[in-house]
Amino acid sequence: MEKLLQMAKKASDQAEVFSISYSDDAVYFENAKLNNMDSKVQSGVSLRIIKDGKLGFAYTRNLIDRQELLQNALDSLKGGVEAKYDFPLTKNLPKLDTYDSSVEKVSGSQMVEECTRVCDAIKSQTDSEIEAASFVHTSDLRILNTAGTDVPTKSGYYAIFANPIYPGTGVGVYRIFVKKGFQKTPDELIDELIKLYKLSSKAISPRGGRMKVLFMPNSLITLNWRISSGTSSKSVYEKISPLGDKMGEKVFSEKVSIYDDSLDDKYPGARAFDDEGVACRKYAVVEGGVLKSYYYDLEYAGKLSAKPTGNGFRTGMWGGDPIALKPTPAFSRMTIKPGNKSFWELVKSMDRGIIVENALGAHSGNIPNGDYSIGADPALYVENGEIVGRVKDAMVAGNVYETLKNVVDLGDTLHPSQDDAWVPAILCDDVSVATKG
C-alpha cells in the first residue's frame, strides 16, 4: 500500500489509498431446516488522486500491477471531475472497541446449532414455516493518504435472523439480533417473536382512514431514507432538500432527536473515521425537533465551504461494492434517541391503529420531497390497546415532514434497522392507512 501511495504521489498532487479485505460466512434455514451455506473472502484496493484540482479514481481486486491501477486513475483525470478539497491529516483518534476476536472462532456447526435451537423453540409453539439465517462478518480496513494519514480498523459482527412465516403467505414477523461476537439469542427475544406471531395469526380486514401508526425498527428505513436525503449536504447543494433553508428551525416533533454517532462501540460497526479518513464524532442532526446540522463528506464540504463531518462513505442505497463506489455523504450511524415506553406500553396507548413491522416499497416514493407510500408487510391491527390480527394489503402513506411532527411516543430500546441505523419504534398519530376493508 505504501508503495502504491508513493508512486501515486509522484504522479499527482495528492493521493489516497483505500484498502479493504473482508470475509463472510452465512447459513440459511428454510422451513426450519438447514438449506444452504455460503462463504466469501474478498479484498480490494481503491485509489483516488488529485492533480491540478481534478480527481482521478480507480480500483482493483488484486493489486498485482500497481502501475496499471495508477494509470487507470490518471486516465480518469482527463474527464475533468473537479475536486475542491484536500485529503485530511487525521491522527490521535479515540480507541474504539470494534473487534471481538471470538467472532473468528464461530464455526459453521455453531451457527447451525443456534439456528436449529431458535427454530425449534418457535416451532414448538407455532404453526409457522420458519426462515432463519446466521451471519459472521469480519473486515479489515486501512486508509492512507499523502497528508500523512494512516488509519486502520478491524471490525466484525455475529448476527442471527428469525422469521416465522404465516402459512400460505410467505410473510412473517422477523427479528434480527446482532452482536460483536457470538451470544445466545435471548429467550425474551424468541418469546416476543412467538407472542407477536400468535397475536397476529388471524387475517382481518378493518376499514382504513387516518389512524395511529407504530413504525417498528425494521420498517423505519422508510423514514430514515427521507431524513437522510433531507439532511444530506448533497441535497442541500443541489437545492432539492426541503430542509435547505430550515437550519435552527423546528422541523419535527420536539420528541425527535437524531444523532450521527458511530463512536458508541457498544454496537457492532463503530467507526472512529469515515471512508475518507476524516474523524467521526457524535453530533446532533436534529435535536428536540430542531434542525441542528447537515452532514458532509469532503466533496460537499468543499462545495459548500463547510467543514467535513466524518460522513464520507462508500455505500449506496442497497449497500454496494465499497472499492468500486466513490465516497458520498452518508450517516456514519444514524441514531434516533429512544423514548421511555416499552413496545407493549406503546401498543397499549393505541386506541386504533396499525403496527408496521416491515415496509415494502420504501424506495419507490418521492424520497427528496419526503413522500412515502408503503405496503405494510405485515401490518398488525390494534384496537383498544390490543393486537387483534394482521391486515392484508394495507398501505401507509404520508410525508416524513408531516408524520414526524405527529410523534406520540418513542420506544425505549434501540434496534438495528435495514440501513444500519439504530432506532426505536416510533408511534405517530394521524397517518393515512388504505385498506380493502
Added chain:
Amino acid sequence: MFQKLRDILSKVDADYADVRYESKKDTVISFNGKELTEIGLNTTDGFVLRALKGGGMASTVFTKESDVDKATRKVTENAQLIGRNSKEPVRLAKTEVVKDAFSPPLKEDPRKIPIQEKLELVRKYNDIPLSNEKIATTSFIYQEIIREKHFVSSEGSEIKEDLVTTRLSGGIVSKDGNLTQNVRVAMGGSNGFSTIRNQEHYVEDRTRVVVDLLSAKPIRGGTCNCVFNPSMAGVFTHEAFGHFSEADLIENLPTMREKMKLGNKLGNEVLNISDDATMPDQLGFYKYDDEGVKVRPTALMKNGVLTGRMHSRRTAAAFGEPISGHCIAQDYRFPPIIRMGTIFIHRGTLSLEELLSRLGEGYYVLDAKGGQTSGENFTFGAQHGYRVEGGKIKEMVRDINISGNLYETLKNIVALGDDFVLSKTGGCGKGPGSQTNIRSCFGGPHILVNNLVVGGA
C-alpha cells in the same frame, strides 16, 4: 483460463463441483446536475466455487487466487455439514454437457467507442433537462458492465460467455417553491451502444413529465381500477407473479408450494405469461445461465393456469420439473440464484382507447418506479398517472404506489392491449446481499386491472 479452472476443480473432493471465473469491466460516467462527478474504466475479478458432497451443496467466493485452498476446504466442509443436517439430499437435475464460447451480437460494441464520445453523448442528454428553469438537478449515469465469464463443471462443461450491458439511468428533479418532483431516466440494453443513441426525444418527454408533476395532485388513497402502460404492466408481472414462479422462493414453503402447483388456476383466463430470455435484442438476453444450463423459453401461465416455473438444477430436481436455465449471479461476488430473464404478459387485442373506455372511472398509471415483493404481498410505484372519468384522460396525479396480493390481483387483470414493450434497464434485488440483476427485463401490453389498493392521503 479453462485450464486454471480445471486445476481448481481437480482439488475439490466432491460429488459435483463447478467454478466460475469472471473478469468484470465497469465504465462509469456520472453527472449530478451540470457537474461531472465520476468517469473511469476499471476491471475487477473473482471466483465462485460450488460443491455438492454428502447430500449438501455449498458455495464460496474468493477474489485472491492464493485463497483457493482455503475456499476448496471450506466449500466441501460446509456441503458435508449441510448433508449431515438434512434428511433430503440435494440432487441436481441432468443437463447436457456443453463446450461453447459465445459472444452476443452487438450493434456497436461499446468497447470500441472512445470514452470521450460517450462523455459528450451523456452531457448532451443531461443538458436537455438542465436548460429548463423548473429543473433543480439531474442524475445521469452511463454504465457499461461487461462480464466475461468462464464456467467449468466437474461434469465436463466448459463455457465462455460475455454479457455486455450498456445503460444510461438516473433521474430528473423539478422544483417549485418547496415542492420537488422526480422522474426516472432509463435507456440501454444487452445488444450494444446503439441503444443509447438518438434518445433526445425521450429525454425531452421525461423533462416535460417532471415539470408537469409540479402541478399534479397527490392521488387519493383507497381501492380503484387502473389501466397500466406496458412499463407498469411489466413491473406488475415481475412483482405480482414472477417472483413466485422462481422455484427457490417457494421450495421450502409447503403451503405456498401447494397453492403454486402447476395446473392451478391463479389468473384471469385472458392472461398468458412467459419468461423468454432467448428473444434477441432485448435487455434480458443470454445463452447459458451460471450453472451452464442453456436458457429456454418458459411458459409460466396459460389462460390463467400455471404451466411452468423458473428453475435451478437443484430446484428442478426437487420439484420434478424441467430445467429452464434461470440460475444467475449478479457477478463474481455471488453464487447464482434463480432469476427472471425476460418476463412478460402476452399481448391481447384492445386499443388503449378501448381499455380506457372499459375502465370508465379510475386511473391511467404510467412508468414503473420500483417495486418489491414479500411473500404474497407486493407493492410497486408509478412515476405519474392521470385520473380517468367516463373513459377519458383527465388531470395528472402523482405519488402513486399500489399494493396487491399474489392470489387475488392476477384474477383482476381483465383486459389486455394490442401493443407490446419491454424494459430497457433493470435492477431487481433478491436474496442474501441483495444481488442486483441489471438485466432483469419485463414488459407486456397495456392492461386493465380492477380492485387495486392505492396508498395516499
